[in-house]
Amino acid sequence: MVIDVQSNQNKEKGYIKGELLYTIFHNELEHFSIARIKVHDTNEDYSEKEIVAKGYFTNLQDATIYNFYGQFEKHPKFGLQYQVSSYQTFIPNTKDGLIAYLSSDLFYGIGEKSATKIVNVLGENAISSIINDPDVLKDVPGLKQDKAESLAKNLKENQGFEHIVVYLSKYGIGLKMAQKIYEQYKEDAIEILEEDPYQYVFDIEGFGFQTADEIAKQNGLSLTHPNRIGAGCIYVLQKSIQDGHVYLPLEDCVRQVIYLLVHSEHTLSNDMVTNRLEQLNAEKTVIIQNGHVYLPSLYYAEDGFASHIKRLISKPIEEQIPLAELMKITGDIEEAETISYGKEQFTAINQSLHSKVTIVTGGPGTGKTTVIKGILKAYATIHDVSIRPEDYEDKSEYPFILTAPTGRAAKRLNESTGLPAVTIHRLLGWNGQDGFNKDQDEPLSGKFLIVDEFSMVDIWLANNLFKAIPDDLQVLLVGDEDQLPSVGPGQVLSDLLSSERIPFVSLNEVYRQKEGSKIIQLAHQIKNDTCTNEDLKNDKDFSFIPCHEYQMIDIITKIFMRANDKGIDLKDIQVLAPMYRSQAGITIINKHLQQMVNPKTPKKREVKTSDTTFRVGDKVIQLVNQPENGVFNGDIGEVVAIFEEDENKENVEQLVLLFDEKEVVYERKDYVNIMHAYCISIHKSQGSEFPIVLMPVVSTYNRMLRKNLLYTAITRSKQSLIICGEQHAFLRGIHTLDTNKRFTSLQEHLIERLNHVDNKKEDDLEDGEISPYDFM
Numbered sequence: 001m002v003i004d005v006q007s008n009q010n011k012e013k014g015y016i017k018g019e020l021l022y023t024i025f026h027n028e029l030e031h032f033s034i035a036r037i038k039v040h041d042t043n044e045d046y047s048e049k050e051i052v053a054k055g056y057f058t059n060l061q062d063a064t065i066y067n068f069y070g071q072f073e074k075h076p077k078f079g080l081q082y083q084v085s086s087y088q089t090f091i092p093n094t095k096d097g098l099i100a101y102l103s104s105d106l107f108y109g110i111g112e113k114s115a116t117k118i119v120n121v122l123g124e125n126a127i128s129s130i131i132n133d134p135d136v137l138k139d140v141p142g143l144k145q146d147k148a149e150s151l152a153k154n155l156k157e158n159q160g161f162e163h164i165v166v167y168l169s170k171y172g173i174g175l176k177m178a179q180k181i182y183e184q185y186k187e188d189a190i191e192i193l194e195e196d197p198y199q200y201v202f203d204i205e206g207f208g209f210q211t212a213d214e215i216a217k218q219n220g221l222s223l224t225h226p227n228r229i230g231a232g233c234i235y236v237l238q239k240s241i242q243d244g245h246v247y248l249p250l251e252d253c254v255r256q257v258i259y260l261l262v263h264s265e266h267t268l269s270n271d272m273v274t275n276r277l278e279q280l281n282a283e284k285t286v287i288i289q290n291g292h293v294y295l296p297s298l299y300y301a302e303d304g305f306a307s308h309i310k311r312l313i314s315k316p317i318e319e320q321i322p323l324a325e326l327m328k329i330t331g332d333i334e335e336a337e338t339i340s341y342g343k344e345q346f347t348a349i350n351q352s353l354h355s356k357v358t359i360v361t362g363g364p365g366t367g368k369t370t371v372i373k374g375i376l377k378a379y380a381t382i383h384d385v386s387i388r389p390e391d392y393e394d395k396s397e398y399p400f401i402l403t404a405p406t407g408r409a410a411k412r413l414n415e416s417t418g419l420p421a422v423t424i425h426r427l428l429g430w431n432g433q434d435g436f437n438k439d440q441d442e443p444l445s446g447k448f449l450i451v452d453e454f455s456m457v458d459i460w461l462a463n464n465l466f467k468a469i470p471d472d473l474q475v476l477l478v479g480d481e482d483q484l485p486s487v488g489p490g491q492v493l494s495d496l497l498s499s500e501r502i503p504f505v506s507l508n509e510v511y512r513q514k515e516g517s518k519i520i521q522l523a524h525q526i527k528n529d530t531c532t533n534e535d536l537k538n539d540k541d542f543s544f545i546p547c548h549e550y551q552m553i554d555i556i557t558k559i560f561m562r563a564n565d566k567g568i569d570l571k572d573i574q575v576l577a578p579m580y581r582s583q584a585g586i587t588i589i590n591k592h593l594q595q596m597v598n599p600k601t602p603k604k605r606e607v608k609t610s611d612t613t614f615r616v617g618d619k620v621i622q623l624v625n626q627p628e629n630g631v632f633n634g635d636i637g638e639v640v641a642i643f644e645e646d647e648n649k650e651n652v653e654q655l656v657l658l659f660d661e662k663e664v665v666y667e668r669k670d671y672v673n674i675m676h677a678y679c680i681s682i683h684k685s686q687g688s689e690f691p692i693v694l695m696p697v698v699s700t701y702n703r704m705l706r707k708n709l710l711y712t713a714i715t716r717s718k719q720s721l722i723i724c725g726e727q728h729a730f731l732r733g734i735h736t737l738d739t740n741k742r743f744t745s746l747q748e749h750l751i752e753r754l755n756h757v758d759n760k761k762e763d764d765l766e767d768g769e770i771s772p773y774d775f776m
Ligand SMILES: Nc1ncnc2c1ncn2[C@@H]1O[C@H](COP(=O)(O)OP(=O)(O)OP(=O)(O)O)[C@@H](O)[C@H]1O
Pocket: 339, 340, 341, 342, 345, 362, 363, 364, 365, 366, 367, 368, 369, 370, 371, 511, 512
């Protein structure tokens, strides 16, 4: 006998009945397993006695027979394997078999006698009846209550997950999602799904509204049911995060919910949605304020960030450095560095030393790094501390903290200053699911914090960072406001600037241009909207190669070949494109460049996934943050080794990637987290720099061609920039502003919170005293 649901759903499905021989691999966190199974029976076309099965199982028990449902997959090296999409303990479908199962060691206290009584009373559906309603055991004469309770509990535990997996599979929900659902609701998963599938949208990350809607429809839930409208509201807000929004205006939110939910024969009024949003607001599932609808995590992130800014600013730097003294100190630094600070640069140094939180912005080559170094040196002189970490026996006493949002940006900061710099995640001690170790209870220790590439920091990270900043830590935020905003929600840098509540200095004078850089000149022309086709003439560090979309692959390949002939290291050339699809998209460019740069040879090992072949020597990019391995979204590495299953003690195929000097091992399930990096997206290139940037630009990129995107791309190049494509498309792009306004309210939060600090500070000043606000 098998429990009810299975007979409905898996009747036609292929199965392998079998028991565990041994586990080859098990990932505790994800419950992903590869196991060798002894085959008892199957309806598949398979006659071997054993098979390797893989999928998201909980630990399989020894001496237990399972039915595995799934399909065969041919592994290029290991041959036929069974990809399991659901499974359950096999329960014999004879009365005797059922009695033997219930009286087995799995169920403590149930002997053959009790088992027989249970089967006599409850019949062949005994197990599903008990799981569905443990009270049915009351009908079994002589079965003690404690034994009945323990049996029901054990059955639920033994069968719970499998039962849920099988149940969910009828809605096309896979094992991995089932695992998430089980972890959230345990045995209540099915009950919740039947009563209100929309609850899943609220509680389970990544559970789509459409799936919930489909299930609700099958269960006969009304299309105007409040739960449906509620889930629609949450879904619309969650989706809006992908566009960088922190909130949605109430009317927009209502309109989008109606668009999502409306069904031809049903109408949904504005009032119905607005009322539902107000209920959600009352339950604190969403927050509505000033006509803005927020998900709570975003509201509290913005509000929290603003409150930390206020906290820091409310305790200003007492010590004023007399102007003459500062000029003397910076004069000494200028002499040592053989430069002369420009007016803006001096202002930036002075400002940063005098105020608790300062922002320094500027395009490429305006001297942001020069200013950072000047501030560090001046601070060290004024406070009579050493800038060299090696002078500190106790590392926790080192006064400077340098950080940036990505690994590559942190590395650049380290290289340009010669001082230790780490990612914000590492600084805060990211520990995966539990968040960050550093916070207000365990704050950062130091005297001066510098955050570079701040334009890339989203509101969640900004709030977490500022939470961990103690009252006496001075902060300098450095960034380029003309670059793309953060991938995550918010536009923290530009909101801080437009609030005009934080002292900031804009560096506008370009120094690198003086060294004759056409790239920098072009960047500033784009920024100032003065670039014309006259400015696209070839120069020593810049070329524009005209071509059509259909010629693009050919041209890019030729450029690589020519560079190779000239002895240029091909790793130094980075192709940046705005989109994956299209004839000149990232996917196709990568395919061709892999063939050209790292072709297949009999000696080079490679592994294949459904759409990619990774080969030793391939350039690859990490697509998600994996702080536990020290690799972050956007890090670029190289495949340095591939190990086969029998070549390592873990007994799994492994891909070894080298990121700078760090080796990271990937197993097959992690391959989705990487892709080829011969060509990467401009978004992913934020915070990185490359010796040579090659950028295709064609009109079919269409709406992707925006000023801040193209500006970000060209400012990634250190030595040379090659643009290939259509000049008119490029010119149109650099004059097209990104009209996709992000809905954020940080500016309002800041103005509201900081007004009273502002007034107080102005009042407190003596006549003639310099205030940080003089610099704004
Ligand atoms: N006041 C100055 N006088 C002379 N050279 C300067 C001055 N300020 C900066 N430079 C030089 O200009 C170049 C760019 O400066 P820096 O690297 O500090 O700019 P940046 O804004 O950090 O640039 P990017 O954002 O492109 O990295 C460097 O070579 C630097 O030495």
